[in-house]
Amino acid sequence: MKTVSNYIFSLMASALCALPLTACAGLSGGPVEGRVLEANTHKPISDVIVVARWKSHLASYAHGKTVCYHVLTTTTNSEGQYQFPAWKEDITADWQKNIRPERVLIDAYKPGYHFDSVPRDRPNDRVLAPFTGGRGGERLLEIERTKQATVGCADPRANGKSLIPLYRALHDEAKPLAATREEESIVSGFLSWIKIIESSGKR
Amino acid sequence: MAKQRLLFIGLVLINLGISSKPFAYELATHARLTRIAYDRSVLVERELLRSLGLESLALNPDGSLALNPFGDSYYDVSGNTVALRQADPNGVLFDVKFMGLADPAQRFTLSAWMMRGAIREDDAFGEDNPQDDPDPANARLRRPLHHFFDPFKNRGLEVPGIGLIDNDIHTAPAWGLGTTNANAFSPPHTPEVNRRNHFSLFDAREAMYRALTGKKADSDDPFAATKEGRNKYWATTFRALGDVVHLVQDMGQPQHTRNDPHAGKFPESLTGHASMLSPGRASQGVYEFSGFDVVPPSNAKNVEYRRSRV
Numbered sequence: 001m002k003t004v005s006n007y008i009f010s011l012m013a014s015a016l017c018a019l020p021l022t023a024c025a026g027l028s029g030g031p032v033e034g035r036v037l038e039a040n041t042h043k044p045i046s047d048v049i050v051v052a053r054w055k056s057h058l059a060s061y062a063h064g065k066t067v068c069y070h071v072l073t074t075t076t077n078s079e080g081q082y083q084f085p086a087w088k089e090d091i092t093a094d095w096q097k098n099i100r101p102e103r104v105l106i107d108a109y110k111p112g113y114h115f116d117s118v119p120r121d122r123p124n125d126r127v128l129a130p131f132t133g134g135r136g137g138e139r140l141l142e143i144e145r146t147k148q149a150t151v152g153c154a155d156p157r158a159n160g161k162s163l164i165p166l167y168r169a170l171h172d173e174a175k176p177l178a179a180t181r182e183e184e185s186i187v188s189g190f191l192s193w194i195k196i197i198e199s200s201g202k203r
Numbered sequence: 204m205a206k207q208r209l210l211f212i213g214l215v216l217i218n219l220g221i222s223s224k225p226f227a228y229e230l231a232t233h234a235r236l237t238r239i240a241y242d243r244s245v246l247v248e249r250e251l252l253r254s255l256g257l258e259s260l261a262l263n264p265d266g267s268l269a270l271n272p273f274g275d276s277y278y279d280v281s282g283n284t285v286a287l288r289q290a291d292p293n294g295v296l297f298d299v300k301f302m303g304l305a306d307p308a309q310r311f312t313l314s315a316w317m318m319r320g321a322i323r324e325d326d327a328f329g330e331d332n333p334q335d336d337p338d339p340a341n342a343r344l345r346r347p348l349h350h351f352f353d354p355f356k357n358r359g360l361e362v363p364g365i366g367l368i369d370n371d372i373h374t375a376p377a378w379g380l381g382t383t384n385a386n387a388f389s390p391p392h393t394p395e396v397n398r399r400n401h402f403s404l405f406d407a408r409e410a411m412y413r414a415l416t417g418k419k420a421d422s423d424d425p426f427a428a429t430k431e432g433r434n435k436y437w438a439t440t441f442r443a444l445g446d447v448v449h450l451v452q453d454m455g456q457p458q459h460t461r462n463d464p465h466a467g468k469f470p471e472s473l474t475g476h477a478s479m480l481s482p483g484r485a486s487q488g489v490y491e492f493s494g495f496d497v498v499p500p501s502n503a504k505n506v507e508y509r510r511s512r513v
Contacts, residue, residue: 060330061368062360063347065229067331095331144305151300152231157331160296189306196307200294 027096028088029054029070029104034124035080036108039116044080045128048110049073049166052084053153056099069099071153073162076108093157109146109166111173136177143174144186147193154193156200167194228452230301230322236452237321237445238303241314256415257437261313268312273438274431275311279337279401280409280439286337287435290319293333298322316438320402320445321452324350341399345369349378349400350453353462359384361462373400375459379450381405400446407443410436 171190381403414436
């Protein structure tokens, strides 16, 4: 009986220690790989900027929220392939111990294209289609939405600096499209974000 | 040894019991709701801003919001103690990344200060916010514990064991007003002495008085003698209003008005269901919502809105 009791006690202790796995192991993710293809033609698209965002629900007392705890960007090769290597980093703040890895979100951006679909059997692949909407404000809003999806990761603790190539590309496509003052503000916003990300975490 | 095991098992059970951690709007959602509320409020009327002496500060000549009318810092006031706080103390863009601003240069506009308050109202010890509350009494403060109010049962957050985390939980109305639970619906309202929420409606009013006059409300002695000092109180005013608006937003949610645990942590049978938004197609901008059961009004008083994940 005593043996069984000891066993249960050890099991509970082990289970309790196992809950905050990330506290022992640090944060990690990847590898992730996939392809970016063009809608209709199914041809690979090269030079696409692919963003991988690792997100988690951070449950706490009486509330919780979604946090982006790591972000990486890369570019597709001539075969439309991309790859994010496995990464691992130490936990540097207590709150990171509560991160429960949930999902990685993949976004793909190339000037003149917009998101079309995700192949049902290849969840890491992305299908882009040539953007056929208006070339002015409509496209600018599309570009702005691409940025808005990622700003939650613009945090030095989440490797936010890796977003800079994306924001530069967004800026370069957006700049000639801006006609109004408000649109120019959106364009200058990309540069502001780059500047702030570059200087963040230095205080 | 037996006692130690009992204590250990007890602690495990308590831990499971207090793991009922409802969550609600994301911070970015709070910020956007606040921005929309601001855009629809009297604060966009030039006449009001002029009467407050804010027009030339808060607006550009063409009527657009001035980028930095008040500076990048504000005051945290607790009794006679006034502490200067920076908007981004750790340089990690904590609030600005939730604001949804096209240009982060807009992060100190009048509406941005309100959004900042709406974001920082969810600050809690042990989370990823700046943890810059200077009040020692607030060293382990978890503000979200005070964001609940069930009007049918006149209660705040009630979860077994929650008293071990915070033994003075306020209802959302009391927390937002800056008064006690007993006084929240018993006018005249009086400020709670030594309250832990330094960004309540009472605090917003006091900050506004100091911004307008440079004096404390209860004293004629000059207090904030310089324009810069008064501007910091304007920033404080709008940050505090944002905190209050956050509570109003929470009161529009079943989770916060029905004591609904839905943290989705292991084990869900004890902590409540997880989010009903399925993340499976999130990358395509599609969130599938499994939803709550329809509740007939006649049964609304009795419903706890608890439900297993479907």
